[in-house]
Amino acid sequence: MGLLKQCQLAVRTATCFLSPISASKSWFSTKATRLGDKNILLMGLPGAGKTTVGKIVAHKLGLPAVDVDDDVLETTWKMPVAAKLAAVGGNRFLEEEGQALCNFSASGCVVSLTGSNPLHSEAMQHVKQGGLVVYLDIDSEDIMQRLAVMKVNRIVGQEAGVSMRDILLYRKRFYEKWHDVRVFCGAGDTAEEVAEKVLKAVERYQNHDEETYVSTRCDRAGLPSQKTYFSDVVIEGLAADGGLYVPKNGFPKIDAREWLRLAAMSYPERALVLLEKCIHPLDVSAVDLRAMISKAYGSNFSTEAVAPVKHLIHNQHVQELFHGPTASFKDLALQLMPQLFAYCLPPMCNYLILVATSGDTGSAVLSGFSRLSGTDRSRTGVLVFFPEEGVSEIQKLQMTSYREGSARAVSVLSDFDFCQRSIKRMFGESGLTGHLAVEYGTVLSTANSINWARLLPQVVYHSSAYLDLCRDGVINFGDPVDVCIPSGNFGNAMSALYAKQMGVPIRKVICASNHNRIITDFITTGEYNLRGRPLMLSHSPAIDILKSSNLERFLYHVSNGDGRLVKDLFTRLDSEQHFQVPESLLGRIRQEVLAGWCSEDDCLAAIHSIHKDTGYVMDTHTAVAKVVADRLQDGSCPVVLCSTAHYGKFAHAVFKALRIQNIPEDPVEQLKKLEVTASRPEIHREMMKCLKGSGRRQHTVCQADYGVLVEEVESMIQDSFLKVM
Missing domain, CATH: 3.40.50.1100 (Rossmann fold)
Structure with a gap:
C-alpha cells in the first residue's frame, strides 16, 4: 500500500510541543503514516531547501510542518536567528542552538532542521530518537548558487580564511553521521522534485517487507509466506531450493541528473550512493554501510x-x-562482502565459508575475511577448494600463503567444476548441514558469486x-x-x-x-x-x-x-x-x-x-x-x-x-623481470610483498572424491572452532 493511501486511511491527532514558552502553538493532523508518531526530520546543507521541501512534504502528507529556525529558535530566543548569531558568536551560537533543540519535542511532524543542527551531537541524538532523519544530499553547485542569490557569504562555524566550498565539504561529514535515509539529488532538481524523492524514500523505508529476495527457481504464483531479506541472503548464500537469490522487484532506476552528479565523485562515494539504493537501511544502516565502504576501498x-x-x-x-590486495577484480567485491556477512551474522553460531575457485576468488576471499577482527573473525572460518593443476603458480602461492587455523586453501586433483559441484551438493544435503549445526554449532555459507553480496x-x-x-x-x-x-x-x-x-x-x-x-x-x-x-x-x-x-x-x-x-x-x-x-x-x-x-x-x-x-x-x-x-x-x-x-x-x-627467454624460476624474480619489460601498468606491489613472504609452502592435496572434501570441511570446523572453544 502506498504512503499517501496509508495517510488517507489512517486517522490520528499529531501535536508538536515546542519549548514551554511556545507550548500554546501546536500543529494538528488527521493523517498518519506507518512511521507512527515519528517525525520526518529533513537535514542538509544551508541552501538545501529544507524549509521549502518540508512544507511541500507536510502538505502532501497532511502533517504539521515545523521549521527549527522560525518555530523553535526564534520563538525561544525572541529574536531573529541572525541577530542571535551576531550577539553571541559562532561557538556560543552552536551550543545555544543545540540546547534549544534538546528542549524541543514533536510527534508526527515534518521537521526542517537547521544546517548547523547536525554539529551538535546531543541535540541530534535527542531528535533522532523520535524521528527518521532524511538527508537532502543536494548538488554542491546548486548550493553555492542558492547561497549567492541569498547573498550568504558566511555560515556558522566558518573561520576566517576558510572558503564557502571548504566549509560545506566539512559539514557533509556530520550529515553522513546522522542520516537514516539519503535523498540523492541531481543538479537542478526543483523543490517539488526533491519533495517527491523524500516521499519515495520515506515510503521505501516504511515498506521493508517489499524489498525482499526470491530464488531464481521460485514460482511467483506460489511465493513462500516467509519473507527473505538482504541480511538473510548474505548469510544463506544459496536458496533452499538450489536456486540463486535475486531481488524480487529488481534494481532501482536512477535518473540521468543523478548519474551526472555521480560522475564527479570518487569511487567510494559512488559505491555508497549506489549501494544505499540497493540495500535497505533496516538491513544495513546508512552509517554502518558508509564505514564498511570506507574500509573496503x-x-x-x-x-x-x-x-x-x-x-x-x-x-x-x-x-x-x-x-x-590480491591483484584481481574479485577484490572489488570481497573487500566489502565479508564485512556485510559479519554485520548480518545472527548470534550463537559459527560460520564456515566454503569457496570453489578457478584461481582469483580464493586469495580474494582469504584476504577479505582476514581483515575481520574480534568476535567476527573468531566466529568465521574460510575453506577454499581449488584445482591443483588448474591455477597459475602465483595464484597457488597467494592462496596457500594463508595458513591460519580459520583460513585455509586446499587443492583438489580435479577441475573447478568438480569443486563447485561438491560445494553445492554439501549445501543441499540436509543430513550433513544438520550434523554440522548440531555437532559443532556451525552453519555453512559461501562467498562465491552465487552469494548475492558477492x-x-x-x-x-x-x-x-x-x-x-x-x-x-x-x-x-x-x-x-x-x-x-x-x-x-x-x-x-x-x-x-x-x-x-x-x-x-x-x-x-x-x-x-x-x-x-x-x-x-x-x-x-x-x-x-x-x-x-x-x-x-x-x-x-x-x-x-x-x-x-x-x-x-x-x-x-x-x-x-x-x-x-x-x-x-x-x-x-x-x-x-x-x-x-x-x-x-x-x-x-x-x-x-x-x-x-x-x-x-x-x-x-x-x-x-x-x-x-x-x-x-x-x-x-x-x-x-x-x-x-x-x-x-x-x-x-x-x-x-x-x-x-x-x-x-x-x-x-x-x-x-x-x-x-631465460625465465627465472622464482616467482618474485619473474615479477621483477616483467616490471622491466612493461611500461604500464606498473608491477603490483602487494602481490610482490605476498610472494616474498610466502615461499613454497606445502598444502593439502585432495583426491577428487566428494567424501574426502566433506572430511576436509569437518576437519576445518574442528580446527577453527573447537580449539577456540
Whole structure:
C-alpha cells in the first residue's frame, strides 16, 4: 500500500510541543503514516531547501510542518536567528542552538532542521530518537548558487580564511553521521522534485517487507509466506531450493541528473550512493554501510581511483580491476562482502565459508575475511577448494600463503567444476548441514558469486567505468558503450546487466570465452551441453569453467522472472547434462549479450601486439576480451574491456606471449623481470610483498572424491572452532 493511501486511511491527532514558552502553538493532523508518531526530520546543507521541501512534504502528507529556525529558535530566543548569531558568536551560537533543540519535542511532524543542527551531537541524538532523519544530499553547485542569490557569504562555524566550498565539504561529514535515509539529488532538481524523492524514500523505508529476495527457481504464483531479506541472503548464500537469490522487484532506476552528479565523485562515494539504493537501511544502516565502504576501498587499493579506466587503443578502454590486495577484480567485491556477512551474522553460531575457485576468488576471499577482527573473525572460518593443476603458480602461492587455523586453501586433483559441484551438493544435503549445526554449532555459507553480496558490489564498478568516461569527456551521458568481459561463471557479465537495469547506457555486454567456450556456444545456439565435454586447461584459468552458475540469474532475468522455466532447465542440466532454451527466449538473450571465443594462440598474440604498439601489458583474461571485442564490436561506440587481473599473476603465459627467454624460476624474480619489460601498468606491489613472504609452502592435496572434501570441511570446523572453544 502506498504512503499517501496509508495517510488517507489512517486517522490520528499529531501535536508538536515546542519549548514551554511556545507550548500554546501546536500543529494538528488527521493523517498518519506507518512511521507512527515519528517525525520526518529533513537535514542538509544551508541552501538545501529544507524549509521549502518540508512544507511541500507536510502538505502532501497532511502533517504539521515545523521549521527549527522560525518555530523553535526564534520563538525561544525572541529574536531573529541572525541577530542571535551576531550577539553571541559562532561557538556560543552552536551550543545555544543545540540546547534549544534538546528542549524541543514533536510527534508526527515534518521537521526542517537547521544546517548547523547536525554539529551538535546531543541535540541530534535527542531528535533522532523520535524521528527518521532524511538527508537532502543536494548538488554542491546548486548550493553555492542558492547561497549567492541569498547573498550568504558566511555560515556558522566558518573561520576566517576558510572558503564557502571548504566549509560545506566539512559539514557533509556530520550529515553522513546522522542520516537514516539519503535523498540523492541531481543538479537542478526543483523543490517539488526533491519533495517527491523524500516521499519515495520515506515510503521505501516504511515498506521493508517489499524489498525482499526470491530464488531464481521460485514460482511467483506460489511465493513462500516467509519473507527473505538482504541480511538473510548474505548469510544463506544459496536458496533452499538450489536456486540463486535475486531481488524480487529488481534494481532501482536512477535518473540521468543523478548519474551526472555521480560522475564527479570518487569511487567510494559512488559505491555508497549506489549501494544505499540497493540495500535497505533496516538491513544495513546508512552509517554502518558508509564505514564498511570506507574500509573496503581505502589504503588497501594501490590507486585512489580504485577501478580506473584507461585508454588502450582506438575506441578501446581498459577498466583496471586489479589494484586491490590480491591483484584481481574479485577484490572489488570481497573487500566489502565479508564485512556485510559479519554485520548480518545472527548470534550463537559459527560460520564456515566454503569457496570453489578457478584461481582469483580464493586469495580474494582469504584476504577479505582476514581483515575481520574480534568476535567476527573468531566466529568465521574460510575453506577454499581449488584445482591443483588448474591455477597459475602465483595464484597457488597467494592462496596457500594463508595458513591460519580459520583460513585455509586446499587443492583438489580435479577441475573447478568438480569443486563447485561438491560445494553445492554439501549445501543441499540436509543430513550433513544438520550434523554440522548440531555437532559443532556451525552453519555453512559461501562467498562465491552465487552469494548475492558477492555480485552486488560488482554493479558499482561497471557503473563507475561509464561515469569515468563521462567525466573524462570521452562520451556524454546517454551515449552508448559496450562492455567486453572475460566470462566463465557469468557473474561479472550479470553485474554489468544489472548496472544497465539501473540506468547505465550499456548497449551490449560481450562475453568473451577461451577455448572452453561454453557460454559462447550457448548464446550462439541456445543449447547448453555438458555431455562428453572435457574441461581444457588454458592460459586464462579463471574462466576455465563449464558449468556457469550465474547463467541461472541471467535466464531468470531475460525470461522476466520465470522461475518455473529456470528450475526446469537447471534440473534438466543436473540430470541430463543438457538443456535447450525456446527460440523466443534465445532471441531475448541475443538482444542483451554477444559472445565469442579466443584460441590460446590468439590470446598470446594479442598480448604481444598491444605491448608492441602501446607498451601496455595485458593479462591473459584481458587479452581474451581484447580478441573477442576486435571481432564482435562494430566500432560505433567505445568499448570497455574488463581487465580482471594483473598480468603478473600469469607470468609464464605473459613471458611466452612477449617471447622472453631465460625465465627465472622464482616467482618474485619473474615479477621483477616483467616490471622491466612493461611500461604500464606498473608491477603490483602487494602481490610482490605476498610472494616474498610466502615461499613454497606445502598444502593439502585432495583426491577428487566428494567424501574426502566433506572430511576436509569437518576437519576445518574442528580446527577453527573447537580449539577456540
